[in-house]
Amino acid sequence: MPRFDPAEFGRLLARLTPQELRQAERLVADARKRAEAVLEVDARADAGGPAASCPRCGGDARIRWGRTRTGAQRWNCAGCGATWSGRSGTPLARVHRPDLVVALARDMIEAPQPVSCRRGAEVLGASRQSIWRWRMKIIGVLTPEADNSLAGIVEADEAHQRESRKGSREWVQHRRDPAKHPAPPRLRWRDYKRRGASCTAPPGGWRAWEKKLLAATDRAGC
Ligand SMILES: [Zn+2]
Known part of the structure; x- marks a missing residue:
């Protein structure tokens, strides 16, 4: 990577058109987001942080390792040679764009209507598959909110x-492999006719395939 020369960078900026400047601003904002994500990651491995000691042997002696x-x-563990980062x-x-994952997590938690994978891919500039994978990771670590007990007039609906x-x-x-994977216990829903029409119910009856939602x-709560 070439060394950053502020004076040369300033001269380059002075030559840009307003449109190019706006483009440059977007790039800088994007780079800042990445840098902030990296700083947060590094902070986890600071002395006293949760990732400060070797994840394999728990040793504290370590050296910087690129x-x-x-x-x-x-970091590289002086005891067992393991390498790790925050x-x-x-x-x-193993996520290449932690900043985008953080942005996605923020959207999932804070937005009244989280974006779809397709839309998220457009907004964040990642593939739909990545958005989906990240979403699964985020859901995996989100702990369910503490069970707020209800008080006052409670309405329950099934x-x-x-x-x-x-x-x-x-x-x-x-x-693909009938020997290894036995036939599923029921057909796909679209293979049954509409309810009410004369058709055979799936094994166990329709009710057996219903999930109860409460x-x-x-x-009275707020
Ligand atoms: Zn170690």
Whole structure:
């Protein structure tokens, strides 16, 4: 990487058109987001931080060992030779763009209506598959909110929803290798006719395939 020369960079900026400047501002903002994510990652491995000691042997003696692809400090254990960074063992390990994951997590938690994978891919400039993988990682570490006990006038409502096997590979796998994957216990929903029409119910009856949902609303709470 060429060395950063502020004077030369200033001369380059002076030559830019307003449009190019706006483009440069976006690039700088993007770079800053990356840098902030890296600083946060490095802070985990600071002395006293959760990733300060060797994850393999727990030793504290370590030396700096270059940087990871994302620019985070890598450490090398003097005892056992293991290398790690502040991201090791976290859901962000092996993610090339931790800043985008942080942005996605923020959207999932704070936005009233989180973006779809497709839209997230457009906004963040990553692939749909990456957004999906990151989302699964984020969901995996989100601990459910503490069970707020209800008080005052409580409204409870029961609803039923047919069990969904959307995304399930059971039929595909069965067709591919019937010996290893036995036939699923029921057809796909679209293979049954509409309810009410004369058709055979799935094994166990329709009710057996319904999930019970219980919604509780606290009318007095805020
Ligand atoms: Zn070690």
